[in-house]
Amino acid sequence: MKNKEASLRYKIIDSCIGNKRNPFPSMDDLIDKLEAKLGTTFTVSTIQKDIKAMKEDEVLAMYAPIKYSKSHQGYYYSDPDYSISKLPLTGAEAQMLSETLGLLEIVAEKNISDEARGAFIKLKNSLSVTQHISKVNIPYVVSQRAPQQWGFFHYNTLLEHIRNRQPFTMAYYSMKKDEMFMETTHPYQLLEFDNRWYLLGYSESEKKVRVYGLERIMPDWHLEKTLKFKEYKRKEVIKYAKFMYGMYPLQGEKKQIIRFYVSKPYEYILEMNPLHLSQKIVDRTDELITLITVNLIPTHELIQWFMANCESVIVDTPNIKATIKDIARERFERNVIKLKLPVK
Numbered sequence: 001m002k003n004k005e006a007s008l009r010y011k012i013i014d015s016c017i018g019n020k021r022n023p024f025p026s027m028d029d030l031i032d033k034l035e036a037k038l039g040t041t042f043t044v045s046t047i048q049k050d051i052k053a054m055k056e057d058e059v060l061a062m063y064a065p066i067k068y069s070k071s072h073q074g075y076y077y078s079d080p081d082y083s084i085s086k087l088p089l090t091g092a093e094a095q096m097l098s099e100t101l102g103l104l105e106i107v108a109e110k111n112i113s114d115e116a117r118g119a120f121i122k123l124k125n126s127l128s129v130t131q132h133i134s135k136v137n138i139p140y141v142v143s144q145r146a147p148q149q150w151g152f153f154h155y156n157t158l159l160e161h162i163r164n165r166q167p168f169t170m171a172y173y174s175m176k177k178d179e180m181f182m183e184t185t186h187p188y189q190l191l192e193f194d195n196r197w198y199l200l201g202y203s204e205s206e207k208k209v210r211v212y213g214l215e216r217i218m219p220d221w222h223l224e225k226t227l228k229f230k231e232y233k234r235k236e237v238i239k240y241a242k243f244m245y246g247m248y249p250l251q252g253e254k255k256q257i258i259r260f261y262v263s264k265p266y267e268y269i270l271e272m273n274p275l276h277l278s279q280k281i282v283d284r285t286d287e288l289i290t291l292i293t294v295n296l297i298p299t300h301e302l303i304q305w306f307m308a309n310c311e312s313v314i315v316d317t318p319n320i321k322a323t324i325k326d327i328a329r330e331r332f333e334r335n336v337i338k339l340k341l342p343v344k
Helices: 002-017 027-038 044-056 091-108 114-127 152-164 234-242 264-272 300-308 318-335
Strands: 066-069 074-077 168-174 179-193 196-203 208-213 217-223 256-263 280-283 289-296 313-315
Touching: 002 027, 002 044, 002 074, 027 044, 044 066, 152 179, 152 196, 152 217, 179 208, 179 234, 208 234, 256 264, 264 289, 300 318, 313 318
Parallel strands: none
Antiparallel strands: 066 074, 168 179, 168 217, 179 196, 196 208, 256 289, 256 313, 280 289
């Protein structure tokens, strides 16, 4: 908070000293302006320290050319074109920002609006820094990205409907029924999980909040202009982003503490890359295994994660263990191939 207030004081002092209409502000002028803008009192000592920091502090790196004119009894910049808002980036700062933008480009890719993309390009160009590559001519940062999810072209339009609180009817593909059906939804939020995007909204047909995969939304839909937008219940919406690993909750399950054991090498992986924000390492007493808990609403994706990591993870929550067994049994029975051996 103190750093933020100091930054505001520097900007106000800069605007006063650089004001061409009212040049040579006195110490009293600076204090009056600061108190009017920030709504608190300041001493001469505080402002003198601020001016000294603006001139000499190597961390701030403003190096403001502030001088005091005895004849005008006020402050001025010896360089009339100086302003802290025009401070150029150092070479190291420009390189760091360029690399950060490169990372943002990898993470965001197409997941931003055209306006944001335009601002992004302008910022990159304004750096006037070439892309940094190593001595063997390869980029420092690379991401192995899967092809963009089909249906992501809905992103900007769906975001507009969410902002404007516009219910609409769409053609949606059901994987369970293997058929297309018309669905009216009140859109609340766009969510991303495991590089896939989903729409969260209220379903008129199911009379509840549910998720829709963007890849299953067909390109054509129409707005329901006469239908009143159904306001969401905050708890129903935030639980998807806050209390789930994945998008599809198991039917009838509520938020609960889920216990599981992991082998020692796998503990390190989960400690460095937590499964969820609620993850806790509970017990390390055993030399070979560690007890971990997460406090979540069980989802199909969480069950899939347990099954995929069954060699290193042992679930110790009865209802989750039972669900895993049922799904594993169902999969095995569905995939059994009966061979008809020839009769001798």
